[in-house]
Amino acid sequence: xxxxxxxxxxxxxxxxxxxxxxxxxxxxxxxxxxxxxxxxxxxxxxxxxxxxxxxxxxxxxxxxxxxxxxxxxxxxxxxxxxxxxxxxxxxxxxxxxxxxxxxxxxxxxxxxxxxxxxxxxxxxxxxxxxxxxxxxxxxxxxxxxxxxxxxxxxxxxxxxxxxxxxxxxxxxxxxxxxxxxxxxxxxxxxxxxxxxx
Amino acid sequence: xxxxxxxxxxxxxxxxxxxxxxxxxxxxxxxxxxxxxxxxxxxxxxxxxxxxxxxxxxxxxxxxxxxxxxxxxxxxxxxxxxxxxxxxxxxxxxxxxxxxxxxxxxxxxxxxxxxxxxxxxxxxxxxxxxxxxxxxxxxxxxxxxxxxxxxxxxxxxxxxxxxxxxxxxxxxxxxxxxxxxxxxxxxxxxxxxxxxxxxxxxxxxxxxxxxxxxxxxxxxxxxxxxxxxxxxxxxxxxxxxxxxxxxxxxxxxxxxxxxxxxxxxxxxxxxxxxxxxxxxxxxxxxxxxxxxxxxxxxxxxxxxxxxxxxxxxxxxxxxxxxxxxxxxxxxx
Numbered sequence: 001x002x003x004x005x006x007x008x009x010x011x012x013x014x015x016x017x018x019x020x021x022x023x024x025x026x027x028x029x030x031x032x033x034x035x036x037x038x039x040x041x042x043x044x045x046x047x048x049x050x051x052x053x054x055x056x057x058x059x060x061x062x063x064x065x066x067x068x069x070x071x072x073x074x075x076x077x078x079x080x081x082x083x084x085x086x087x088x089x090x091x092x093x094x095x096x097x098x099x100x101x102x103x104x105x106x107x108x109x110x111x112x113x114x115x116x117x118x119x120x121x122x123x124x125x126x127x128x129x130x131x132x133x134x135x136x137x138x139x140x141x142x143x144x145x146x147x148x149x150x151x152x153x154x155x156x157x158x159x160x161x162x163x164x165x166x167x168x169x170x171x172x173x174x175x176x177x178x179x180x181x182x183x184x185x186x187x188x189x190x191x192x193x194x195x196x197x
Numbered sequence: 198x199x200x201x202x203x204x205x206x207x208x209x210x211x212x213x214x215x216x217x218x219x220x221x222x223x224x225x226x227x228x229x230x231x232x233x234x235x236x237x238x239x240x241x242x243x244x245x246x247x248x249x250x251x252x253x254x255x256x257x258x259x260x261x262x263x264x265x266x267x268x269x270x271x272x273x274x275x276x277x278x279x280x281x282x283x284x285x286x287x288x289x290x291x292x293x294x295x296x297x298x299x300x301x302x303x304x305x306x307x308x309x310x311x312x313x314x315x316x317x318x319x320x321x322x323x324x325x326x327x328x329x330x331x332x333x334x335x336x337x338x339x340x341x342x343x344x345x346x347x348x349x350x351x352x353x354x355x356x357x358x359x360x361x362x363x364x365x366x367x368x369x370x371x372x373x374x375x376x377x378x379x380x381x382x383x384x385x386x387x388x389x390x391x392x393x394x395x396x397x398x399x400x401x402x403x404x405x406x407x408x409x410x411x412x413x414x415x416x417x418x419x420x421x422x423x424x425x426x427x428x429x430x431x432x433x434x435x436x437x438x439x440x441x442x443x444x445x446x447x448x449x450x451x452x453x454x455x456x457x458x459x460x461x462x463x464x465x466x467x468x469x470x471x472x473x474x475x476x477x478x479x480x481x482x483x484x485x486x487x488x489x490x491x492x493x494x495x496x497x498x499x500x501x502x503x504x505x506x507x508x509x510x511x512x513x514x515x516x517x518x519x520x521x522x523x524x525x526x527x528x529x
Contacts, residue, residue, distance in 0.1 A: 022286050022287050023287055023336075023338055023359070024287055024336060025257055025262070025287055025289070025336075026257075052519065056381075056383070057367075057383030057385070058383070058385060059331060059332075059365060059383065059385065061332060061363060062361050062362070062363040062387040062389065063336075063359070063361045063389065075285070075338065076359070077338075077359050077361065077389075085387060085389060085448050085449060085450065086448075086449040086476070089449060089476060093479050093480075096517075106517060107517050107518070107519050108479070108517055108518050108519070108520075109519050109520060110475070110476050110477045110478070110518075110520050111382075111421065111475060111477055111520050112380075112381070113379075113380045113381075114380075114421075114424075114425065114497065114520060115497060115519050115520065116497065
């Protein structure tokens with residue numbers, strides 16, 4: 001009787017529980033899988049605007065990315081193949097690129113406090129800390145393969161009039177496999193800062 | 198028979214869900230960590246006082262969760278003859294195995310690194326280096342599949358895979374006289390898994406590799422922080438016989454360095470080296486290195502003076518990077 005009770009407990013544990021995939025404690029691909037699919041995101045135009053983008057730090061925790069294969073119950077880190085050993089820096093470059101695509105002038109600053117910025121008083125100065133970054137290639141089946149990514153970013157923005165805004169933003173995206181997810185994230189970032197321009 | 202079966206199943210259950218540890222405790226005060234630290238030929242006139250390290254790690258890195266197992270796959274039991282399930286998840290290594298006094302021992306480690314690099318003479322103006330530990334962990338992925346046959350036969354397969362580690366620190370340089378913060382920099386280095394890696398009791402802790410990478414970068418990062426306040430004076434009016442251009446590789450771990458003879462434009466040296474400098478450009482763009490011949494970081498004014506001299510013969514301009522000028526070749 002006791003033995004059967006133990007087995008029943010096993011069966012209950014067995015039938016309950018959820019299928020979740022984690023390579024890292026603070027990364028949640030199952031939440032990102034719930035997002036709607038993005039294609040390119042419409043962005044605001046920044047004609048005539050000037051920016052200095054400064055990267056303070058990239059604090060994203062490793063492993064940053066993983067392949068999640070539901071069919072074969074595999075989860076496999078793939079940081080290097082996506083060149084994402086410094087994901088914050090990669091996203092920083094894409095953000096600068098997207099701002100330039102929106103007709104603005106952008107200067108990049110990698111070493112905060114090194115240069116005299118008094119010649120740039122008519123520029124918006126944005127200081128960026130990438131608190132975390134996660135990216136997944138999620139394979140549901142042969143036809144449904146998605147890229148999922150999110151980043152938590154702290155930023156401090158000083159306008160050309162001297163007003164300072166500090167905020168923490170979260171950007172995330174889900175795209176089909178052959179789309180450029182970093183471009184979409186960069187677009188979402190610049191849409192967020194547009195609110196403070 | 199029933200009692201024996203109960204005992205067997207209970208023991209097996211405890212075995213499945215428990216973990217035992219026979220891990221060796223490391224000590225980061227290991228001279229091997231300093232073996233790749235180079236030495237500057239000249240020193241800045243400065244004294245650096247290394248303050249005790251502040252522990253800013255998130256809670257789950259200090260108080261490591263028991264395990265991160267989640268149920269991944271299950272095969273419905275053909276009761277009571279067969280059942281099968283798989284659990285998997287991240288396992289953080291208990292930090293006590295990295296070093297029993299991890300946070301305390303980082304301070305002397307940094308001190309040894311800076312001393313060996315000889316970038317600071319130990320005389321002259323005093324500065325404090327405040328260090329905060331943001332991350333220090335090793336994680337791997339464990340899969341455990343369990344199959345029961347006929348209740349008493351059980352097969353357990355455990356795979357420990359994909360070891361990864363990361364160490365991140367924040368360094369702030371403070372002027373001793375007026376307690377003014379001069380600069381803050383973050384250093385973050387990871388060990389990323391190799392497809393052939395697996396964990397066994399003989400595997401080295403991957404944090405050692407991440408720590409080695411981090412430690413190699415500390416002298417040049419602190420040197421850069423000092424560059425505008427502790428100037429290398431003998432460079433101020435120097436004419437350059439040769440200069441260096443640098444290109445960062447896409448994974449950010451290596452630099453291609455080229456040394457060019459100023460008068461002729463001849464390439465004297467072209468090599469790929471492990472990156473020890475802070476990141477100051479985007480990958481794949483050639484920039485003029487903001488360093489002196491023996492590797493010290495130039496002040497902003499010294500770098501501008503270098504660029505002005507080089508512009509007389511070479512196509513160089515600041516193209517959207519305020520830290521370094523882009524190099525495009527000989528002027529036409």
